[in-house]
Amino acid sequence: xxxxxxxxxxxxxxxxxxxxxxxxxxxxxxxxxxxxxxxxxxxxxxxxxxxxxxxxxxxxxxxxxxxxxxxxxxxxxxxxxxxxxxxxxxxxxxxxxxxxxxxxxxxxxxxxxxxxxxxxxxxxxxxxxxxxxxxxxxxxxxxxxxxxxxxxxxxxxxxxxxxxxxxxxxxxxxxxxxxxxxxxxxxxxxxxxxxxxxxxxxxxxxxxxxxxxxxxxxxxxxxxxxxxxxxxxxxxxxxxxxxxxxxxxxxxxxxxxxxxxxxxxxxxxxxxxxxx
Amino acid sequence: xxxxxxxxxxxxxxxxxxxxxxxxxxxxxxxxxxxxxxxxxxxxxxxxxxxxxxxxxxxxxxxxxxxxxxxxxxxxxxxxxxxxxxxxxxxxxxxxxxxxxxxxxxxxxxxxxxxxxxxxxxxxxxx
Numbered sequence: 001x002x003x004x005x006x007x008x009x010x011x012x013x014x015x016x017x018x019x020x021x022x023x024x025x026x027x028x029x030x031x032x033x034x035x036x037x038x039x040x041x042x043x044x045x046x047x048x049x050x051x052x053x054x055x056x057x058x059x060x061x062x063x064x065x066x067x068x069x070x071x072x073x074x075x076x077x078x079x080x081x082x083x084x085x086x087x088x089x090x091x092x093x094x095x096x097x098x099x100x101x102x103x104x105x106x107x108x109x110x111x112x113x114x115x116x117x118x119x120x121x122x123x124x125x126x127x128x129x130x131x132x133x134x135x136x137x138x139x140x141x142x143x144x145x146x147x148x149x150x151x152x153x154x155x156x157x158x159x160x161x162x163x164x165x166x167x168x169x170x171x172x173x174x175x176x177x178x179x180x181x182x183x184x185x186x187x188x189x190x191x192x193x194x195x196x197x198x199x200x201x202x203x204x205x206x207x208x209x210x211x212x213x214x215x216x217x218x219x220x221x222x223x224x225x226x227x228x229x230x231x232x233x234x235x236x237x238x239x240x241x242x243x244x245x246x247x248x249x250x251x252x253x254x255x256x257x258x259x260x261x262x263x264x265x266x267x268x269x270x271x272x273x274x275x276x
Numbered sequence: 277x278x279x280x281x282x283x284x285x286x287x288x289x290x291x292x293x294x295x296x297x298x299x300x301x302x303x304x305x306x307x308x309x310x311x312x313x314x315x316x317x318x319x320x321x322x323x324x325x326x327x328x329x330x331x332x333x334x335x336x337x338x339x340x341x342x343x344x345x346x347x348x349x350x351x352x353x354x355x356x357x358x359x360x361x362x363x364x365x366x367x368x369x370x371x372x373x374x375x376x377x378x379x380x381x382x383x384x385x386x387x388x389x390x391x392x393x394x395x396x397x398x399x400x401x402x403x
Contacts, residue, residue, distance in 0.1 A: 017320055065320050079302060086305045102313040106320035116316050127314075138304065204311070207303055253304065259312040 018046070018113050019058040020101040021088040022257075023124050027052045028095065035091045038063070038081065043088055048114035049121040051128075054092060055113060063106050072104065086257075093257035097131035099124055100257050127262050134199055134225050135255035139238060140207075141190060141220030141248040143183045179247065180219075186245040187220035193241055197234045198224035202260045219248060223260035 019038050027045050037043035037056030046053040061067060071077040085103055092098040107113045117124065195201040206218035226234045235252060242250040 020316065020318065023314075060320075063320065068320065078306070082302070082306050082309050085309055086300075089309075100309070100313040102315050103309040104320075105316050105318040108319040112319055120316065124314075204307070207307065253300075256308065259308040262314045263312070 015060055017058045017060050017063055018107045018110055019056040019063060019085075020105040020107065020113060021054045021056065021085060022092055022101055023099040023117065023128070024052050024054065024092055024096060025050075025125075025128050026096070027054060027092070031095070035088055036084065037088055038084055046110045046113045046117075049118040051117045051121060051124055053113045053117055054088065055110070056088075058106055063104075068104055068106065089257045089259075093135075093255070097128045097134075098257055099127050099131075099262045100259050131225070131258045131261065133228050134258070135228060135231070136258040136260055137198075137224050137226050137231075137234065137252060137254035138256060139190070139194060139220065139222045139224060140218055140251045140253070141183075141187050141222075141245075142214055142216040142218055142251070143180070144247055144249050145216055180217075183219045183247045186248045190220055190241045190245060190248065190250065191222050194222065194224055194234070194237065197230055197237055198226050200225040200261055204260070216249070220250075223256075225258060225261045 021037065021043060029045055032045055032054065033042050035043050038058050039056070039062070041057060043054050043056050046055055062071065071081070082103060089098060089100040107116070191201060191203055201222055201224045204221045204223060206221045209215060209217065224234070238250055238252045242248070
């Protein structure tokens with residue numbers, strides 16, 4: 001956790017860094033001037049290798065290594081940063097394909113950003129080509145409480161009140177387990193079906209209830225890259241899958257910038273420079 | 277790519293709800309900007325490990341920031357259920373807090389030991 005020596009904070013010249021929002025093929029610079037970046041200052045473009053990086057100027061007293069680590073733990077700061085970064089990426093996605101950068105990708109200056117564009121030109125260009133004319137859609141599946149859980153006949157069988165309670169309780173637990181298995185199988189089936197219409201699909205970890213803000217457990221947290229032309233078919237399919245699987249409530253969100261489809265492969269091992 | 281399409285939310289009733297005027301769900305945004313997106317090594321290093329720890333937290337962040345503060349910031353960090361690495365197939369329903377606590381202790385220690393050893397692996401969980 002030693003702070004870096006390279007980014008000498010006592011040199012007045014080095015007080016700002018460059019926060020990377022995303023990479024595009026081309027950008028309308030006039031429109032860019034209206035997009036608010038980190039700290040509310042308009043974003044700008046850094047061009048290199050036939051690509052354009054859209055960046056914010058990032059004062060290092062807020063976005064330097066130590067401040068950043070501290071600020072990321074500050075949930076109010078994190079929310080502001082995440083929303084701002086996402087808003088920029090979304091503004092870019094409205095114009096065309098964009099490769100979004102993970103939050104908190106900060107370079108020391110424009111030259112370094114240009115160098116990383118040049119170094120990854122082939123990969124970035126290929127990704128941009130793959131995303132053209134497509135959007136990311138999210139499909140979440142929530143367990144429908146009580147769906148397909150058989151109501152337990154009360155009072156059946158001998159024994160006292162306590163026994164009846166225990167029997168009922170056991171039946172409820174079994175029913176819940178079965179319910180979850182059914183929902184899990186339904187989530188698998190929904191994902192497979194959606195992947196047939198989508199160009200690509202990913203399943204992410206289901207969100208915790210506190211994150212989703214929905215009291216029902218989530219069984220499916222999928223992301224799908226969908227051709228714009230196939231979108232009506234895709235959303236119809238979500239509707240019909242919902243009807244076919246009443247144990248799941250499906251929710252479609254989007255279009256999102258293609259966050260889930262920009263890292264097709266993990267970083268090659270030994271790419272160097274990735275670990276510290 | 278998405279030009280001309282209004283953002284929308286469709287539910288399986290076939291109902292289409294315009295979502296363009298409402299800020300997207302914070303959880304959805306955090307999940308995307310922290311957990312996904314391309315990883316380019318910046319000069320200012322917030323290591324992937326730091327981001328990963330944050331990702332664990334965001335698994336339950338947070339309808340409300342205040343709620344999170346009340347909860348305290350670290351108890352969910354190492355809950356395997358909240359970890360993207362653990363990734364269970366389907367949410368198992370409410371967990372026994374004592375079990376969660378018992379499971380997380382060895383993980384905390386292991387994570388601390390690993391912390392300086394390896395960073396690279398963290399990018400692969402999303403396969």
